[in-house]
Amino acid sequence: MSAYINREPVKVVAEILKSEMSLDDSHILLGDEKWDIPADKELFVVLFDNGPKPISRSSRFDTATNEEIQQATMLHEIRIEICSFGPSARTRKEEVAMALGSIFAQQTMEKYQCQVARMPGPAVNASDTEATARLLRFTTTVNVTALHTKVKGVDYYDKFNVRGIYTDVVNPPEVTSNA
Numbered sequence: 001m002s003a004y005i006n007r008e009p010v011k012v013v014a015e016i017l018k019s020e021m022s023l024d025d026s027h028i029l030l031g032d033e034k035w036d037i038p039a040d041k042e043l044f045v046v047l048f049d050n051g052p053k054p055i056s057r058s059s060r061f062d063t064a065t066n067e068e069i070q071q072a073t074m075l076h077e078i079r080i081e082i083c084s085f086g087p088s089a090r091t092r093k094e095e096v097a098m099a100l101g102s103i104f105a106q107q108t109m110e111k112y113q114c115q116v117a118r119m120p121g122p123a124v125n126a127s128d129t130e131a132t133a134r135l136l137r138f139t140t141t142v143n144v145t146a147l148h149t150k151v152k153g154v155d156y157y158d159k160f161n162v163r164g165i166y167t168d169v170v171n172p173p174e175v176t177s178n179a
Helices: 009-020 088-092 095-100 103-111
Strands: 028-030 044-062 067-084 114-116 128-130 133-153
Touching (some): 009 028, 009 044, 009 095, 009 114, 009 133, 044 133
Antiparallel strands (some): 044 067, 128 133
16 A cells, blocks of 8 residues: 555644644543543643635545545644643643644654644634633644645556457447457
């Protein structure tokens, strides 16, 4: 098979933020999955993929492997929510921009064939009262351009046993079998 690595762009961003912001698994959450708000007052980050927009697509046949390689370049808008019940969301929100511009981020994006925009959007204060405590929440978005690849085997026929081309369909000649 091929050496293409496909990974959801929201998970690539999560991997970068987890590493660069020193977050454990319980403090980096995907918004479209079931999760509970961490009980501590530490920073946690929630990520949402707001949906991709197609930029380009292509399909080609690799004669060496008899495989069709389908590719689509998509623009994903990733919403990042930086949250805490303590002050850490307010004091650490700038780390998102730094993490996405880090050397680790560049290496990770190259590995997964995607690119995060140079600058995320503004960090908008979306704080609110959550049950009995005040949840500090800052929301920003970042665009991620990702190459999605699908490789599949294709039947390829390069030799046909053609005995002739007949244009007179009213009276075609009799075909005899060599078998």
